[in-house]
Amino acid sequence: MLYIGIDLGTSSVKILLMEGDGTVKKIVSREYPLSFPKPGWSEQNPSDWYTQTMDGLKELLQEADKSQVAGISFGGQMHGLVILDKEDNVIRPAILWNDGRTTEECDYLNHTIGTDKLSEYTANIAFAGFTAPKLLWLSKHEPDNFAKIDKIMLPKDYLAYRLTGVHATDVSDASGMLLLDVKNRKWSQEMCDICHISIEQLPELFESYEAIGTLKADVAAELGVSTQVKVAAGAGDNAAAAVATGTVGEGKCNISLGTSGTIFISSDKFRVDDNNALHAFCGANGKYHLMGCMLSAASCNKWWMDEIIGSKDYAKEQEQITKLGENHVFYLPYLMGERSPYNNPDARAAFIGMTMDTTRADMTQAVLEGVAFALRDSFEIAKALGIPLERTKICGGGAKSPLWRTIVANVLGIPVDILETEEGPSLGGAMLAAVACGEYASVEEAASKIVHVIDTVEPTVELTEKYEQCYTKFTKIYPALKEIFPDIK
Known part of the structure; x- marks a missing residue:
């Protein structure tokens, strides 16, 4: 059929x-x-x-x-x-x-x-x-x-x-x-x-x-x-895209690096964090999910490349980045304010840490890392709720970058799976129709038979440890700037 x-x-x-x-x-x-x-x-x-x-x-x-x-x-x-x-x-x-x-x-x-x-x-x-x-x-x-x-x-x-x-x-x-x-x-x-x-x-x-x-x-x-x-x-x-990526079942996770960025975490039971930093929604499989949504993800890199650097050759710019986990420049990715976890429309993007020896590659690297760090903000909240997050899938335009996938894997400290087919909500919708018609007994069965992983980016102990130190520094920047944002919007 x-x-x-x-x-x-x-x-x-x-x-x-x-x-x-x-x-x-x-x-x-x-x-x-x-x-x-x-x-x-x-x-x-x-x-x-x-x-x-x-x-x-x-x-x-x-x-x-x-x-x-x-x-x-x-x-x-x-x-x-x-x-x-x-x-x-x-x-x-x-x-x-x-x-x-x-x-x-x-x-x-x-x-x-x-x-x-x-x-x-x-x-x-x-x-x-x-x-x-x-x-x-x-x-x-x-x-x-x-x-x-x-x-x-x-x-x-x-x-x-x-x-x-x-x-x-x-x-x-x-x-x-x-x-x-x-x-x-x-x-x-x-x-x-x-x-x-x-x-x-x-x-x-x-x-x-x-x-x-x-x-x-x-x-x-x-x-x-x-x-x-x-x-x-x-x-x-x-939720439909999660079906298409097989993100159904306890602890299943998917990251989307699109214009906006989402971290989608499937949960078999209802959970909500104390500060409502993550959206707590019903899932498409009859269960629940948590979702962190950042308003600017791949759009940060597009802005940096197109408007600031003036280059369309994204891959060439990333070739210059060789020292992961050692960057002294940090970037807050809040070009349009921020949703998760801060719910602050006044938040703004910022670079910090530049010195006379800062290079163009350092700035590009900071953009990629800043988005990954912001995703981790939501990831940490979900972990604190006791959800067993052991690996994630990744999709979206930004996920086509091998470098960005490596950064995400090591910032989060978990394997990142790459999918054979990435058609998003349209494929998820078709899969839901197949379940409704009895082709599959459940959304989980449809996902297990239709969704296939073709590659995995494994984090390394050394780089994960470096990014742990970087992330600790990153978490201090937004609180330090928060009171300034309303005055500069």
Whole structure:
């Protein structure tokens, strides 16, 4: 049978066709516009997602045996606010995850309601990108639109609704709304009250691998497939990517060195750290995960190379780096503020430790190491919760650098596994569809049979010890600069 995974991203949708054994047959993508109506705002028209997805699906299936298509599922950009009226029409453009208009609402939630209450209700605290602060902003600034709301949805779930007619979401994506009681996998009545909404306005909750319905007749006819094609709930992009990397099961870890950086840690039981430095979310496998998200990862190196050095030859610049663990220059990777573990939008990037003999290579090395050290900040918090972190997988554009992989392995002091296939949320979505259709008994079984490691970077005792000393110094820099950041933004 054939399974389709749809990765609804911020700038484009990536659609993947997978055979039951995990073989990827075809991938297509379609772009759509991103709107910035005011400084710090970020919006999209949900109808563009549907139009471009349907167009991409038609190309994906052009040469396929359409009778073999059994299931569809998703990975998707998280936190976005999509609101529908009683006729299921979109009321206003979606407010996206990277929209920064909710500073006042986050301050209200974290300081007036209190982080202790938020953690009790949702296992998390408020971040500017989350959905609940967007609802508070809407109720204050667009009360007429707020009054029209009949259903509150997330981006990928709007797409699922257009395909099935069902208002649904999955618990992993819902975890990032600040409306879900993560521990008990149900909507939080307390958070609904705080946001002046009802549970009836929220979609029905499913596990990521559960079917929410089948294709509507008109959609199936347009695509030329059966109306029996199952549509599974899917997952938020990071949870779907974790499925695609086999990061399911106690202590499994994956690091993504993309534009932003994430460290994703799967847990069989619910855990939350005392300071809510890590996101505590439901997992796509029916369990849980912790996630540390840094806002600038590979984008730090891109900024340094493109804007400062003025070179596109990333590999050549890294060839000059030969003395790992001995750099006297340090770099804080907070170009866009920071999320995990500090939740500080005022944080800024900084170099420190330069002397007259500092070289260009030292600065480049500091950027790579600074990102690795910042990832370790989240790694240490997870370790303190008792999760057995013995190795990690790595993915994303930055992970293509052998040097950066070596730095990460030795900064964390664990082996770093490299995957045969790296297709991210689209592959994870297809795998979830396969589970929903009974191709695999569980997400764990699908991951064990489809995901393959082809190489491993092993840390060395000598270099790990050197980086241990470097990391100790790194941890002192942010606290020393923290009070300065608000004055220089």
